[in-house]
Every structure is written in structure tokens, then in C-alpha cells.
Amino acid sequence: xxxxxxxxxxxxxxxxxxxxxxxxxxxxxxxxxxxxxxxxxxxxxxxxxxxxxxxxxxxxxxxxxxxxxxxxxxxxxxxxxxxxxxxxxxxxxxxxxxxxxxxxxxxxxxxxxxxxxxxxxxxxxxxxxxxxxxxxxxxxxxxxxxxxxxxxxxxxxxxxxxxxxxxxxxxxxxxxxxxxxxxxxxxxxxxxxxxxxxxxxxxxxxxxxxxxxxxxxxxxxxxxxxxxxxxxxxxxxxxxxxxxxxxxxxxxxxxxxxxxxxxxxxxxxxxxxxxxxxxxxxxxxxxxxxxxxxxxxxxxxxxxxxxxxxxxxxxxxxxxxxxxxxxxxxxxxxxxxxxxxxxxxxxxxxxxxxxxxxxxxxxxxxxxxxxxxxxxxxxxxxxxxxxxxxxxxxxxxxxxxxxxxxxxxxxxxxxxxxxxxxxxxxxxxx
Amino acid sequence: xxxxxxxxxxxxxxxxxxxxxxxxxxxxxxxxxxxxxxxxxxxxxxxxxxxxxxxxxxxxxxxxxxxxxxxxxxxxxxxxxxxxxxxxxxxxxxxxxxxxxxxxxxxxxxxxxxxxxxxxxxxxxxxxxxxxxxxxxxxxxxxxxxxxxxxxxxxxxxxxxxxxxxxxxxxxxxxxxxxxxxxxxxxxxxxxxxxxxxxxxxxxxxxxxxxxxxxxxxxxxxxxxxxxxxxxxxxxxxxxxxxxxxxxxxxxxxxxxxxxxxxxxxxxxxxxxxxxxxxxxxxxxx
Numbered sequence: 001x002x003x004x005x006x007x008x009x010x011x012x013x014x015x016x017x018x019x020x021x022x023x024x025x026x027x028x029x030x031x032x033x034x035x036x037x038x039x040x041x042x043x044x045x046x047x048x049x050x051x052x053x054x055x056x057x058x059x060x061x062x063x064x065x066x067x068x069x070x071x072x073x074x075x076x077x078x079x080x081x082x083x084x085x086x087x088x089x090x091x092x093x094x095x096x097x098x099x100x101x102x103x104x105x106x107x108x109x110x111x112x113x114x115x116x117x118x119x120x121x122x123x124x125x126x127x128x129x130x131x132x133x134x135x136x137x138x139x140x141x142x143x144x145x146x147x148x149x150x151x152x153x154x155x156x157x158x159x160x161x162x163x164x165x166x167x168x169x170x171x172x173x174x175x176x177x178x179x180x181x182x183x184x185x186x187x188x189x190x191x192x193x194x195x196x197x198x199x200x201x202x203x204x205x206x207x208x209x210x211x212x213x214x215x216x217x218x219x220x221x222x223x224x225x226x227x228x229x230x231x232x233x234x235x236x237x238x239x240x241x242x243x244x245x246x247x248x249x250x251x252x253x254x255x256x257x258x259x260x261x262x263x264x265x266x267x268x269x270x271x272x273x274x275x276x277x278x279x280x281x282x283x284x285x286x287x288x289x290x291x292x293x294x295x296x297x298x299x300x301x302x303x304x305x306x307x308x309x310x311x312x313x314x315x316x317x318x319x320x321x322x323x324x325x326x327x328x329x330x331x332x333x334x335x336x337x338x339x340x341x342x343x344x345x346x347x348x349x350x351x352x353x354x355x356x357x358x359x360x361x362x363x364x365x366x367x368x369x370x371x372x373x374x375x376x377x378x379x380x381x382x383x384x385x386x387x388x389x390x391x392x393x394x395x396x397x398x399x400x401x402x403x404x405x406x407x408x409x410x411x412x413x414x415x416x417x418x419x420x421x422x423x424x425x426x427x428x429x430x
Numbered sequence: 431x432x433x434x435x436x437x438x439x440x441x442x443x444x445x446x447x448x449x450x451x452x453x454x455x456x457x458x459x460x461x462x463x464x465x466x467x468x469x470x471x472x473x474x475x476x477x478x479x480x481x482x483x484x485x486x487x488x489x490x491x492x493x494x495x496x497x498x499x500x501x502x503x504x505x506x507x508x509x510x511x512x513x514x515x516x517x518x519x520x521x522x523x524x525x526x527x528x529x530x531x532x533x534x535x536x537x538x539x540x541x542x543x544x545x546x547x548x549x550x551x552x553x554x555x556x557x558x559x560x561x562x563x564x565x566x567x568x569x570x571x572x573x574x575x576x577x578x579x580x581x582x583x584x585x586x587x588x589x590x591x592x593x594x595x596x597x598x599x600x601x602x603x604x605x606x607x608x609x610x611x612x613x614x615x616x617x618x619x620x621x622x623x624x625x626x627x628x629x630x631x632x633x634x635x636x637x638x639x640x641x642x643x644x645x646x647x648x649x650x651x652x653x654x655x656x657x658x659x660x661x662x663x664x665x666x667x668x669x670x671x672x673x674x675x676x677x678x679x680x681x682x683x684x685x686x687x688x689x690x691x692x693x694x695x696x697x698x699x700x701x702x703x704x705x706x707x708x709x710x711x712x713x714x715x716x
Binding site: 007015090091092094095096097098099100101103104105107108109111113117118120122123127130134135136137139140163 | 711
């Protein structure tokens with residue numbers, strides 16, 4: 001008897017693009033009747049029959065996936081948007097059926113594609129725990145047994161008999177996650193959307209997921225945040241355009257994946273953002289990251305030299321503007337980690353028409369993770385903002401060889417890293 | 431539990447592209463009975479939360495509707511009520527009809543209204559329409575009590591109404607109402623995943639259908655050409671036999687109920703087959 005708990009064999013899923021059917025009952029019947037008699041589809045235009053229009057409408061979200069998961073394993077599924085990660089989870093959680101292939105599962109499977117599914121705003125926290133628990137597959141007795149634990153974990157016991165529509169969004173999410181976290185399936189499917197939210201919540205989520213993995217249960221985790229995958233998963237399945245692009249130990253596959261996406265990076269567009277302050281004398285248009293060789297990158301590595309944050313800006317109201325440019329780097333919870341202020345170094349930034357503002361960082365002293373940056377441009381020596389965009393773009397930092405000793409540092413929970421020397425010398429006893 | 435002996439493994443679940451048409455998985459539905467019950471209770475509670483009159487709404491609506499019927503069809507149009515007090519006559523028809531129509535309309539948008547939750551987590555999809563039928567049965571119970579109250583009042587006041595033994599058929603009448611409402615409703619809900627316009631059809635189709643059912647008139651008042659339409663309507667015997675059971679008057683033979691029962695079983699079966707077929711992949715089309 002093997003210890004394989006999920007076995008996926010030759011799994012494929014096709015989606016029809018465009019409108020499904022002809023859109024009307026009459027049209028579908030006509031088409032069906034013509035097919036029955038072996039006639040060409042009367043509703044297709046003439047030129048459509050020549051090329052294979054029907055095949056053209058089909059998109060394979062997954063194609064021939066073979067994959068097994070062992071008991072107690074934490075497996076990550078990575079890949080770019082549209083690679084088939086979510087489709088995979090949907091099939092595993094039985095939200096939709098595959099087009100071909102078979103999935104065999106041993107044990108109860110529960111999916112966390114979203115927290116708070118089925119929460120009813122008019123019902124109280126207590127009532128929603130039971131409802132949500134039942135939707136996730138718990139029976140009443142199970143919820144009864146875990147009720148106190150769930151309430152404890154959520155920290156909303158004072159409001160447990162208040163309708164959840166009066167909850168703050170934080171309380172709502174905490175309660176929802178608490179229910180989800182106390183499901184005890186043998187196999188847990190998790191979508192990374194779960195891991196959004198403030199840092200404290202993320203930490204709690206990850207901690208809980210870690211517990212789950214270490215309690216011998218099997219976890220399948222979908223994400224494109226490599227930091228999470230590296231923290232949680234021992235093995236990774238990399239999907240690309242619906243096919244398996246890599247399967248193996250986490251570090252190797254993540255490396256290959258990073259290699260592959262490195263070329264396809266783009267700038268963050270800021271021109272359309274409306275959640276900004278300032279009198280509009282300066283307007284940030286785009287932001288992107290460049291490495292020391294001035295090529296655009298998707299992320300920095302710990303220890304990168306001369307990496308820069310670049311901002312395309314315009315001066316819509318005048319020919320040139322002088323001011324104080326600030327880049328603030330925050331962690332995921334919005335806590336200011338550091339600021340790069342032109343004023344601090346006595347630099348007066350001068351923007352003339354469309355300009356590229358570059359914050360060149362001598363070295364990256366941040367530990368791996370995702371950071372969020374605010375951009376500010378304002379009156380020199382004053383508080384008047386010309387343009388200010390919070391969370392203008394995110395800045396990912398990946399593990400790197402900070403000490404330049406040919407070894408990539410593994411991710412640590414702390415935020416910063418510095419160069420150091422350590423010595424130990426013998427001294428005369430006093 | 432399905433076993434796969436080829437692999438020498440006991441798989442608890444096997445996901446395949448299409449299940450067999452007849453594989454209704456009613457056992458699974460039974461395992462999720464707690465969920466069904468919670469849905470019932472949610473619908474019931476959410477209906478009157480944050481309202482002034484609360485559960486009273488379950489009574490106000492039938493009383494007002496019946497009053498309007500009594501005034502318009504009884505006093506203005508002077509339709510026959512088989513010699514029964516008009517208010518009781520309409521209340522009886524309305525009580526029975528509302529259960530059917532609310533089952534039908536509320537189950538017919540199962541997929542579209544629950545697309546969000548269906549897209550996130552799996553549970554037997556049938557549990558939603560089943561819970562709707564049950565929660566509507568509770569409101570039917572309340573309306574029935576109201577009706578019985580008025581019935582007792584009219585009897586004490588000396589009206590010519592008298593319940594007969596046929597009223598013991600009430601569970602059968604309920605089964606027919608619930609079964610046809612559910613069956614038709616889930617067929618429509620399965621089809622609306624592809625043809626959205628069916629939803630509009632249902633909303634006014636139900637209204638039109640009321641006029642093809644002896645709700646506001648007795649079947650005895652319709653002779654000749656159109657009578658077959660009433661007879662073909664499987665809800666007709668339900669309403670007529672309800673009146674026979676509780677008010678003591680009907681021109682329809684209770685034997686017609688057999689036709690309704692057969693119709694119910696057929697439509698339920700078809701409904702579940704269609705629903706079952708659609709639920710596997712509806713998330714791709716809805």
C-alpha cells in the first residue's frame with residue numbers, strides 16, 4: 001500500500017471561449033439537428049467552415065497533467081497568471097469537472113479558495129460559524145466541538161452575537177479564517193488569496209498552515225509569491241500554459257521559474273491612479289525597477305548593487321519643477337521601514353517635462369519579501385505635496401548572495417541585513 | 431466509498447470528467463443534511479431580520495392578497511366561488527398556490543444566484559433547492575395555520591363550510607406542490623446556465639400559470655373548451671382537493687390526484703437528472 005493520497009492522471013480541462021452555444025435555444029436546436037443529419041452547421045458563416053473554428057474556440061487550461069502527492073506533503077503549485085493553477089484547484093475541490101483524466105483522492109479534502117464563503121451579513125457571528133462550517137463540509141457536531149476554539153482564535157468573542165454586517169472588515173476576515181483554520185481535513189487546498197491582508201494576519205495564516213503541514217496533513221498550496229512557497233512547501237509543481245513545466249524540490253524549481261519570468265517584466269502604471277494627493281504640479285506616470293546593469297527587472301536580490309527604483313514623471317502645469325523627492329519603503333502591513341529623501345542629502349530634484357527620476361540604492365539591505373513603496377514629490381523644505389501615491393508599486397526582494405561568498409542566504413523572518421565582520425581574539429585574563 | 435482494486439488503493443473519492451446520468455449521489459445529499467437545515471434556517475431568519483413586523487410578514491402578505499382577490503374577483507367581477515365564502519375560497523387557493531409558486535421561482539435561479547459560492551467550494555448543489563423547498567414549507571405551515579384560524583372563525587360564525595376526510599391527503603398535496611415546484615425549478619435553473627432569458631419567462635410565466643389554475647375561480651365555473659387545459663395542469667387537483675378537504679366543496683374527482691402524483695415523480699426525476707448533468711461544469715458557462 002503506497003502512501004499516495006492524491007493521484008492525478010492525465011488531467012485536462014478545456015474551456016470554450018466566447019459565447020457558449022449560439023446563445024438562443026432555437027440556434028442550438030438547429031445546430032444540433034444539422035449535426036445529427038451530418039450537415040454542416042447552418043449558423044456558421046461560410047468562411048468559418050474552412051478553418052477549424054470550433055477548435056479555435058477551445059482553450060486548454062490544463063493539458064495532460066500527471067502528478068501525485070504523498071501523505072503529509074506540502075506541495076506548491078506555481079506559475080504565471082493563466083497557467084492553470086486555479087483551474088487545478090477548482091478541479092481538485094470539485095467546483096468544476098475535468099474534461100478528461102482522473103483524480104483520485106484518499107481522505108477528506110477541503111478547499112480554502114476564499115474565506116467567509118457563504119457568510120450571511122444578517123446573521124450573527126455565532127450563526128455564521130455554523131453556516132460557514134457546514135458549507136465547508138463540517139457537520140454540526142464537529143462545529144460544536146470546535147466552536148470555542150474558533151471563537152478564541154478569531155478574537156471576536158465580544159461580538160459573537162452581533163450580525164457580521166456590523167463587523168469591521170478585519171474582524172470579518174479573522175472570523176472567517178478562524179472557521180477555515182479549524183477544518184480538519186486530511187487534505188487541504190489553499191489558494192494564495194488567503195494570504196493577503198495585513199502582515200499580522202498573513203503571519204497567523206502562514207503559522208496555521210505550517211501547523212497543518214506539521215500535523216501530518218497534506219497541503220496543496222497555490223501561489224505566485226515565491227516567499228510563501230519556499231517557506232511552506234517541500235515540493236513544487238510548476239505549470240506553464242496548462243502543462244507541467246517543472247516538478248521537483250522547491251529551490252530548484254523556484255530557481256528555474258524565476259529564470260524564466262525574468263525577461264517578462266513590465267513597469268507599474270501610475271498615470272491612471274486616482275488615489276493620490278497633491279496639487280498636480282508633478283505627476284508620477286510609471287515606476288519600474290532596474291538592476292545595476294540598467295536592465296529592467298521584476299525584483300531585486302538581497303545585496304544587489306546600484307539597483308534603482310525608476311519613476312517616469314511629468315510636469316503638466318509648468319515647464320520645470322524643483323522639489324524634494326521621497327521614496328518610502330513599507331512592509332506588507334504598511335509599517336515604514338525606510339525612506340530615501342533627496343533633501344537628506346541636500347539634493348534638489350529638478351523635473352523638466354517628462355523625466356525619469358531614479359533612486360539608486362547602493363546596496364539592497366532588505367531581506368527577501370515583498371515591500372510596498374510610496375512615492376512623494378513636494379515643495380522643498382515644506383509639506384506641500386505636488387504628487388503623492390501610497391502603495392505606488394510593490395518591490396519584491398528575492399534571496400541573494402549578500403556577503404558575496406557564493407552562497408545564497410535562505411529567507412529569514414527579519415527585514416534587514418547588514419555587512420559585518422566577526423572576530424574573536426584571545427585576551428590576557430585580568 | 432468507491433474502491434479501485436487495480437491500484438490496490440482505497441480511494442475515497444474519484445473525480446472524473448462526467449458522472450453517469452443516473453448517478454444522483456443522493457447519499458451525499460443526506461450526509462450534508464446539517465447544511466440543508468442551516469440553509470433552511472438562514473432563509474427563514476434572514477427573511478425578517480431588521481424588519482419592524484418580523485415574522486408577521488408571513489401573515490400580512492396572504493391576508494392582503496386574499497383581501498384584494500375578494501374585492502376584485504368576488505365583489506367586482508363576481509366570479510363564482512362554488513357557494514363558499516369568498517374570503518375563505520381565495521385564502522385557500524392562495525395558500526396552496528403560493529407554496530408552489532414560491533418553490534418554483536426560488537429554485538429556478540439556484541445556479542445564477544449562488545454562482546459565487548458554488549465557484550469557491552463544493553457541496554451537493556441540490557442542497558440549495560432542497561433547502562428552499564423546505565423553508566417555503568415552513569412559511570406554508572404558517573399560512574396554513576392562518577387559514578385554519580379563519581376557517582374556524584367562519585365555521586363558528588355559521589358559514590356552510592365543513593372539513594372532510596379528504597383533508598388527510600394534505601401531505602400528498604404538499605408533496606405534489608413541492609415536487610413539481612422543485613422539479614420545474616431545477617430544470618429551469620439548469621437551463622438558465624445557458625439561456626438566461628428563461629429566468630424572465632419564469633417570473634411572469636408563474637403569474638400567467640395562476641390563471642390557468644383554479645386559484646381565483648372554481649373548476650366548476652369552467653365548462654367546455656378550456657377545461658382540458660385546467661385538467662392537464664397538475665396543480666389543479668391540488669387546489670381543488672385542498673378545498674374539498676378543508677371547505678368541503680369541489681367539482682373535481684380526487685382520482686385526478688393520481689395523475690398529479692405521476693407527473694410529480696416524472697418531473698422530479700427529469701429535474702434531478704438535468705440538474706445533476708449541469709452541476710459538474712456549470713461554473714464554466716455561468
